[in-house]
Amino acid sequence: xxxxxxxxxxxxxxxxxxxxxxxxxxxxxxxxxxxxxxxxxxxxxxxxxxxxxxxxxxxxxxxxxxxxxxxxxxxxxxxxxxxxxxxxxxxxxxxxxxxxxxxxxxxxxxxxxxxxxxxxxxxxxxxxxxxxxxxxxxxxxxxxxxxxxxxxxxxxxxxxxxxxxxxxxxxxxxxxxxxxxxxxxxxxxxxxxxxxxxxxxxxxxxxxxxxxxxxxxxxxxxxxxx
Amino acid sequence: xxxxxxxxxxxxxxxxxxxxxxxxxxxxxxxxxxxxxxxxxxxxxxxxxxxxxxxxxxxxxxxxxxxxxxxxxxxxxxxxxxxxxxxxxxxxxxxxxxxxxxxxxxxxxxxxxxxxxxxxxxxxxxxxxxxxxxxxxxxxxxxxxxxxxxxxxxxxxxxxxxxxxxxxxxxxxxxxxxxxxxxxxxxxxxxxxxxxxxxxxxxxxxxxxxxxxxxxxxxxxxxxxxxxxxxxxxxxxxxxxxxxxxxxxxxxxxxxxxxx
Numbered sequence: 405x406x407x408x409x410x411x412x413x414x415x416x417x418x419x420x421x422x423x424x425x426x427x428x429x430x431x432x433x434x435x436x437x438x439x440x441x442x443x444x445x446x447x448x449x450x451x452x453x454x455x456x457x458x459x460x461x462x463x464x465x466x467x468x469x470x471x472x473x474x475x476x477x478x479x480x481x482x483x484x485x486x487x488x489x490x491x492x493x494x495x496x497x498x499x500x501x502x503x504x505x506x507x508x509x510x511x512x513x514x515x516x517x518x519x520x521x522x523x524x525x526x527x528x529x530x531x532x533x534x535x536x537x538x539x540x541x542x543x544x545x546x547x548x549x550x551x552x553x554x555x556x557x558x559x560x561x562x563x564x565x566x567x568x569x570x571x572x573x574x575x576x577x578x579x580x581x582x583x584x585x586x587x588x589x590x591x592x593x594x595x596x597x598x599x600x601x602x603x604x605x606x607x608x609x610x611x612x613x614x615x616x617x618x619x620x621x622x623x624x625x626x627x628x629x630x
Numbered sequence: 631x632x633x634x635x636x637x638x639x640x641x642x643x644x645x646x647x648x649x650x651x652x653x654x655x656x657x658x659x660x661x662x663x664x665x666x667x668x669x670x671x672x673x674x675x676x677x678x679x680x681x682x683x684x685x686x687x688x689x690x691x692x693x694x695x696x697x698x699x700x701x702x703x704x705x706x707x708x709x710x711x712x713x714x715x716x717x718x719x720x721x722x723x724x725x726x727x728x729x730x731x732x733x734x735x736x737x738x739x740x741x742x743x744x745x746x747x748x749x750x751x752x753x754x755x756x757x758x759x760x761x762x763x764x765x766x767x768x769x770x771x772x773x774x775x776x777x778x779x780x781x782x783x784x785x786x787x788x789x790x791x792x793x794x795x796x797x798x799x800x801x802x803x804x805x806x807x808x809x810x811x812x813x814x815x816x817x818x819x820x821x822x823x824x825x826x827x828x829x830x831x832x833x834x835x836x837x838x839x840x841x842x843x844x845x846x847x848x849x850x851x852x853x854x855x856x857x858x859x860x861x862x863x864x865x866x867x868x869x870x871x872x873x874x875x876x877x878x879x880x881x882x883x884x885x886x887x888x889x890x
Contacts, residue, residue: 455883456792476884477798485796491789494807504797553798 406465407432407557407589408453408483413462415448422448424613425462430557435583435590437600437621440610446593447488449610450559453591454483467556481508483557488565488593490546492534497525497545500534504553519548522582524574539566543575551582557589564599576603600624633842688759697755705762709735712770719774721781722889729874733773737867738765741859750855761859764835768820768860769867776816776868777875783808784879784890791886801880809872816868820861827853 408430415423422445430436438446451457453464455471464471471479481504493500501516517527523544534545543563550558563579564572580603583590594600600607601621608618617625636644652674659667691697713731720726742758742765745751751761784791787808794804827833828850832840836853840846879887 454796456795456885458881458883458885472883477800480796481798487789487793487796489789491793493790493793503794503799507798507803549797 405432406430407467408591409463409465410449410453411463411465413449413452413464414460415445415452415457416460417448422613423452423459423462426610426613426615428608428615428618430589430591432556432589433587434605435580435592435603437592437594437604437607438610439594439597439600439607440616441595443612444610445613446595446610447561450561450591450593451485453557453559454480454485456480456485481553482555483559484550484553484555485559486546486550486561486563488561490539490542490566492537492542492545495534496530497532497534497537498530500545501530501549501552504549508553510554516552519552522551522578522585523548524578540568540571540575543567544578547579547582551586554586555588557591558583560590560592562593562595564594564596572599573602579603688755691755691759694755698753701755701758701762704759705739705766708762708766709738712738712766712773716770716774716777719778721778721785723777723781723875723878724889726777726878729871729878730770730773730777733867733871733874734766734769736870737769737773737863737865738762740866741765741863744862745855745859761856764856765859765863769863772816772820772864773867773871775819776812777871779815780805780808780812780872780875780879783811784886788886788890795884795886801876801884805872805876805879812872813865813868817861817864820857820864824857824861827857833857 406429408428410426410428413423413426414421424445426445426449428449438449440446448457452459453466453471455464455476466474466479466483484504493503497520498516501519516530520527520529525541525544525548529541534542537545543566547563558579560579564575567575576599579590579592582588592600592603597607601624604621606618606620607624609616609624619625634641652670655670656667659665659670691700694700709731712734713727716730716734717723717726720730742751742762745761746753751757784805791804795801823831823833833853833856835856836849839849839852844852879890881887
């Protein structure tokens, strides 16, 4: 069953065609990587999926419904974006993690400790000032913050950029474990093709705003990816 | 006590003599190469002409039997002019006058109505015109400060705003802190000057009343009324403008507006 379906998605930004008629489907529970060089439209596509950016034409369906027919807030709680730049909101790590659930009226249901443990951080971490964390810690808190909303889909934009190279693979396995344990669908944007091969079930290769190839990881022609 | 002890005709002579200060400023500007002589001269000419025009209108209006008709026209003109002037401080925001004009109008008319109802503003043009000028002028300044600050906060905090939207915040929730910050920062100059009243300076209304021969206690009372009007109108104006700005800063689908 497809949880997300993109049909003929087109978008211009600053006069430049960034998405040129993209078609893509994502099955429930799968991990799909969007690869491609800078400017290929990966991040823009990701941000159209939770409607942070509006398409000029084309449609995106979430669970069989056009996202334009859904309440944007409900959509974003179901498909949470973890942006490339992990911006921390003012306050503690706990304030950050509880932010989304509190707005959704599920503050009491939010298990901060589990969210922290899942991303490899200890319980004590919740009292730290979020603005004073290192880049890698911010990435993890950003991920925990998204998990606290109990989404169906995680939209990850370069989740390991800025992470210590020695810890990249550990971060990857953390995300894979979370996805498996929580039965999440993951759309993982990366410019790193070997990483896409390590983590994804399928890979979509974008170039100049178009999908050049979508294939199972085992069948992906990675030599021509860039 | 009396007011200014000479007639307006004699006043022209006095004004001519005090122009020595203008020439001194121009000479100093040339001598020290400060480069403000031309701008100052033009500003004085423009301001002087505008003031004399306004004074001429007031001169006739004060004696006009049906003075309340033109007053409404004047108030409407103040709101529109204030709205357009304030909109210029809204950077790239398109059609900002659509939110600045009603904000200024609401803030100023609410406080003027309170002054009218309580009797603080007698129903005479001598009171209504200057007080309306102060109410609208201050509402305009505070509106500009609040909106300008809010837009700057949006421009510098786009990633944080998008993070909040991504976590399921609606526009009102996402901009809540920035709205409060903008209202606070717009009101700070007035609240600060309120703290120093009578110590560092005697403000305009009280100075005017003292010069006109009013009892100092009464002048002080009136000055406080003026400040209540300024801050009260300011808070209403700034809250209104940041509330109305929401529709300009976000799309209907809760995205940041493209012009940002």
